[in-house]
Amino acid sequence: MSQVLDAYQGIAELLQERHRQGLASDALIQTLGPATALDGIAPQSVDAVVMDPPYYDNVQYSELSDFYYVWQKRTLSDLYPGWFDDEVTDKQNEAVANPARDGSAKGAKARYEELMQGIFAESRRVLKPEGIMTLMFTHKSADAWETLTNALIEAGWDISACMPVESEGGYSTHQMNMASAASTIFIACRPADRSNRSPSGWAYEVRSKLESAVRECLAEFEVLKLNPVDRMIASWGRALRVYSEHWPVQDGDEEVPPTRAMQEAARVVAEEEVSRLSGGLVTVDDLDAESRLAVIALGINGLGEFAFDDALQMSRSLNFHLQQRNGNYRVSDDLVAYASAGDSERAAPLAIRGNKLRLFKPEERAAQRLEHPQTLWDLLCGLIVLYRDGGIVAARNYLSTHGKRDNAALRGLLKVWANECDEDDLRREALLIDYEL
Ligand SMILES: C[S@@+](CC[C@H](N)C(=O)[O-])C[C@H]1O[C@@H](n2cnc3c(N)ncnc32)[C@H](O)[C@@H]1O
Structure with missing residues (x-):
């Protein structure tokens, strides 16, 4: 109630000046209905459109409203004739992605x-x-994001700026929904003038501009101390700005969809993240898919749990599948596996419990996988386990056996482990291994 009063007071104060000037009666038009038809508002008559639209499938407002609507109808319909004529609230015109209404996720x-x-x-x-x-x-x-961008572009808009802002309180409905980011992204748009615009080339023009824009924005966001997932999303905004400015974008004969711009942004963010975490010793290209995700997960959460949705999101951006693989399996560059924590042969790097994932500690991983490592991450875990068993000699022999005695990327990984794993004993141990190596 205090929020409603606060908002009401704010609006009333905005209008006070106009009221004093005697302009109040025609200064404000208030309409109720779907925003697809702004009846009563003349073409080219307003200075700014300020919109807080539904965030895709995050909140089904009308379904939630029905709970109140049916009670309000019984108590208020005498006072407000015509307001409660419908049986329940309008679902058809609600701008949300609702598979229950539209038959499937694709339809929604x-x-x-x-x-x-x-x-x-x-x-x-x-x-x-x-x-x-x-x-x-x-x-x-x-x-x-893809859907929003398509809708903006097709309706004749260019994205002109994009900025993350910390705005939602921790208890809001949006925040409790896992799909929501911690920061809100503000997007500014201008009517596009595409009269003299010819298609732009992805490979030679757009891709490099997009890469510079994302690197620039990551530097700019540093002061905001965003979490890595928000950093990724905010970078999509910048990538889509470049994309929309150059739309339509062609790669050879093919039209480039906005997802390509987001994937490119995600690649740049992952690259920066890996290099930041390893102090420049490792690049994303040095790492296989599992090690890449392990490094990023370590940077975000240490050895703690993180939402499965976050990992799924990253898998989409970084082009790999996330799959449950109990027992041994062959790794590939488009697969990151997780196993149930109770599995006897934990070859995968990630453990699942409910809808949370975490990294397995080295001693939890299957001995057989560490004896025959398939990824740099396996090798790091094997190195730590061998060091515990037989000191630096055993650790050196292990690396020599697998031809990684002087591997700089592995040393980088060891540094990331030493910096990011959140248990003091493990950090000290990693620093010691690094020193002795
Ligand atoms: C993110 S919320 C906005 C919340 C608002 N800024 C506030 O602080 O209360 C999105 C709103 O858009 C409304 N909405 C959904 N579809 C709409 C449509 N077609 N036309 C106008 N509004 C719509 C929803 O009912 C919901 O109230």
């Missing part, structure tokens, strides 16, 4: 895009040519 994505495109087109109609539109968007999934 298409309907969200269609409704958002209608809203953006209507916003463009009422905005003055030099006007601006801002929206907030807080979602971790690449699908949600």
Whole structure:
């Protein structure tokens, strides 16, 4: 209630000056209805559109509203005739991705895009040519961002700026939903003038501009101390700005979809992350898929648990599959495996419990996998276990057996482990191994 009063007071104060000037009666038009039809607002008449749209499938507002609607209908319909004529609230025009309404996840994505495109087109109609539109968007999934970008571009908008802002309180419904990022991304858009624009080339033009924009924004975000997942999402915003400015983008004969821009941004973020964590000793190209994810997970959470959704999100951005593999398996560059913590042969680097993942500690990994390591991460775990059993001589022999005696990337990994694993004993041990090596 105090929030409602606060918001009401804020709006009233905004209008006070106009009221004093006698302008109040025509200064404010308030309408209720789907934003796909802003009836009563003349074309090119407003200076700014400020929008906080639904974040894809995050909150089903109308389904939640029904809970209150049916009670309000019984208590308020005499006072407000016409407000409660419908049986329940309108679901069809709600701009959300709702598989229950649209039959499937694919149908829900298409309907969200269609409704958002209608809203953006209507916003463009009422905005003055030099006007601006801002929206907030807080979602971790690449699908949600792709859909939003398609809708914006198709409705004739360019993204002109993108900035993460810490805005939602820890207890909001959005925040409790795992799909939500901790920061809200503010996106500013301008009506696109594409009259003299010809298609841009992905390989020679857009990709390199996008890479520089993402590196620049990562440097800029440093002061904001974003968590790595938010850093990734904020970087998508920047990548999509470059993409929308150059749209349509071609790679040979193929049209490049916005997902390519996001994947490229994710690659740059992972590259920066790996190099930052290892103090420049390891690059993303030195690492196989499992070691790459292990390094990033270590950087985000140490040895603690993290949401399965976060890992899934990363797998989509970094182009690998996340799969349960109990027992031994052959690693490949498009697979990162996890095993149940109770599995007797824990060859995978990640343990699953409920909807949380964590890194297995070296001593928890299957001895057979460490004897026959397939990834740099296996080798790091084997090195630590061997050192505990037989000191530096055993550790050196282990590395020599696997031809990695002087491997710089492995030493980099050992440094990341020493810096990021959150148990003092393990850190001291890693520093000692590094020193003795
Ligand atoms: C993220 S919330 C905005 C919350 C608001 N900023 C606040 O602080 O209360 C998105 C809102 O968009 C509304 N909405 C959904 N579909 C819509 C449509 N087609 N036209 C207009 N509003 C819609 C939802 O009912 C919800 O209230």
